[in-house]
Amino acid sequence: xxxxxxxxxxxxxxxxAFCTRLPLVTSTPAAGGDVARASWALPVAGALVGALGGLxxxxxxxxxxxxxxAAALALAAGMVVTGCLHEDGLADTADGFGGSDRERRxxxxxxxxxxxxxxxALLISLLLRWSALASIADARAVALTLVAAHAAARAPxxxxxALVPPARSDGLAAAAGPPPQAAVAAAGxxxxxxxxxxxxxxxxxxxxxxxxxxxxxxxxxxVKAIGGHTGxxxxxxxxxxxILVLLVAAAFARPGASA
Numbered sequence: 105x106x107x108x109x110x111x112x113x114x115x116x117x118x119x120x121a122f123c124t125r126l127p128l129v130t131s132t133p134a135a136g137g138d139v140a141r142a143s144w145a146l147p148v149a150g151a152l153v154g155a156l157g158g159l160x161x162x163x164x165x166x167x168x169x170x171x172x173x174a175a176a177l178a179l180a181a182g183m184v185v186t187g188c189l190h191e192d193g194l195a196d197t198a199d200g201f202g203g204s205d206r207e208r209r210x211x212x213x214x215x216x217x218x219x220x221x222x223x224x225a226l227l228i229s230l231l232l233r234w235s236a237l238a239s240i241a242d243a244r245a246v247a248l249t250l251v252a253a254h255a256a257a258r259a260p261x262x263x264x265x266a267l268v269p270p271a272r273s274d275g276l277a278a279a280a281g282p283p284p285q286a287a288v289a290a291a292g293x294x295x296x297x298x299x300x301x302x303x304x305x306x307x308x309x310x311x312x313x314x315x316x317x318x319x320x321x322x323x324x325x326x327v328k329a330i331g332g333h334t335g336x337x338x339x340x341x342x343x344x345x346x347i348l349v350l351l352v353a354a355a356f357a358r359p360g361a362s363a
Contacts, residue, residue, distance in 0.1 A: 114142075115141060115142035115144065115145050116142070116145045116148060116149075118138050118139060118141075118142035118145070119139075119142045119143070119145035119146055119148065119149045120145075120149045120152070122139055122142075122149075123146065123149040123150065123153065123186060123189065123258070124149060124152070124153060124185050124186055124187070125184075125185060125186065125187040126185065137279075137280065137281060139280045140262075140265065140280040140281050140282065140283040140284070140287070141283065141284060141287060142287075143261065143262040143265065143283040143287045143288075143291060144262065144283075144286070144287035144288075144290035144291045144294070145291075146258035146259065146261055146262065146291055147255040147256070147258050147259045147291055147294035147295050147298060148255070148294065149258065150254035150255040150256075150257060150258040150259075151251050151254060151255040151298060153182050153185050153186060153254045154182070154247075154250035154251035154252070154253060154254035154255060155247065155250070155251055156181055156182065156185050157178040157179065157181045157182040157185075157247075157250045157254070158178065158243075158246060158247025158248070158250045158251065159181070159247070160174075160177045160178045160180070160181035161174045161175065161177065161178040161237070161243055161246045161247065161250070162243045162246075162247065163177075164177045164178070165243045171237075171238045171240075171241040172234075172238045174238075174243075174246075175234050175235075175237035175238040175246070176234055178237060178246065178250065179230065179233055179234055179237070182250070182254070189339060190339040190340075190342040190343050190346075191226055191229070191339070191343065192336070192339060193335060193336040193337070193338060193339015193340050193342070193343070194222075194225050194226065194229060194336075194339055194340040194343040194344075195218055195222030195223070195225055195226050196212075196213045196214075196215075196222065196336040196339075196340075197213065197225075197336045197337055197339070197340035198219075198221040198222045198224070198225035198340070199212050199213070199215075199218070199219040199220075199221045199222040200212040200213035200329075200330070200336070201221075201325070201329050201330075202219070202221045206329070206330055206331060209329055209330050210271065210272065210330055210334075213330075213334060213336050229343050229347060232347045232350070232351065233346065233347060233350050235354075236347075236350035236351050236353065236354040237249070237250070237350065237354075239354045239357065240353065240354055240357045242357075245353075245357060248302040248303070249302065249303070249349075249350060249353040249357075251298060251302050252298045252299050252301075252302035252303050252308075252311075252349055252353065253345075253346045253349040253350050253353070254346065255294065255295055255298035255299075256295040256296075256298050256299050256311065256315065256345065256349050257342045257343075257345035257346040257349060258291070258295070258342055258345075259291045259292055259294060259295020259296075259298070259315075260291075260292070260295065260315055260316075260319050260341070260345065261291070261338050261341065261342065262283040262287050262288045262291045262292075263288045263291070263292060263319070264319055264322070264323065264333060264338065264341060265280065265282060265283055265333065265338070266282040266283055266285070266288050267323065268323045268326060268327065268332055268333045269327075269331070269332040269333070270332050270333060270334070271326070271330040271331045271332035271333060271334050271337075272332075272334060295315075296308070296312065299311050299312065299349070303349075303352070303353055303356070304356070306356065307352050307353060307355075307356040310352050310355075310356075311348065311349050311352045311353075314348040314352065315345055315348060315349070318341065318344050318345060318348060319341065322337065322340070322341050322344065
C-alpha cells in the first residue's frame, strides 16, 4: 500500500475507533491531533453506523416484527455500536447549559451523573428519531435514511471544530485542535453526497439548510454559554443533526411527497 493510501486507511481507522466501539486494532492510541486530521472520515464512520442500524431494521422486518419495534431495534443497534457516545454528549450539554454561569456549566458537563435536563433531552431525541423511522416503514428507505442521517450528522463537526474555539484549555476539543481545511472540505462533501444519494436532491437541500442553521445556532449558544465548544457540544450537535435529517426524510416519505 502506497503512503497516501496508508494515511487514508489510518485516518479511517482513527475515525472508526473514535466514533464506534467496534473491535479495531491500531498500532498506537490516537492522540487529539490524530482525531482532528482524521475528521474528514467522520461521515464514513457515520455511514457504517447507519448501515448497521439499517441492517437491524431489515432483520426485524424479516422476522415479522412491526415497524415500531423495528425502528426501536435500529436505534438500539446504533447506540450499541457507538457506545452512546453522542447521546452522552447531548445529555451533558443539556444539563450543563442549564447552569448559572460559565464555570458552573463546564463543571456540570464533566459530571457523569444525569440530570433532569439531560434526561429530558435524551427522551426527546429518542422519541423523535424513533417516530421518524417508524413513520417511513420501508426497510430499504429506512436503511438509506439511516446512512444519510449518521453520515450527514457528523459531516459538519470538523467545520464546527475549526470555526468555534475550544471552551477549555484541556479536554478533547483542546487536545484535538482545529482540523485541516482539507479535512473540513472533505467531510462536508461526503455529507452532501450522502444526503443527495440517499434522500434525493429536494430532501437533501432541505436537510442542508436545517443543518447549516443548527450549526450556526449551536455555535452562538455554545460561545455565549461556555465560551466555545467541547466534546460534549459536538456530541449534542451530532444528535440534533441526526434528528433533523430523520425528520426531513420522514416528511418527504409521506404519500404524495417527492424527493
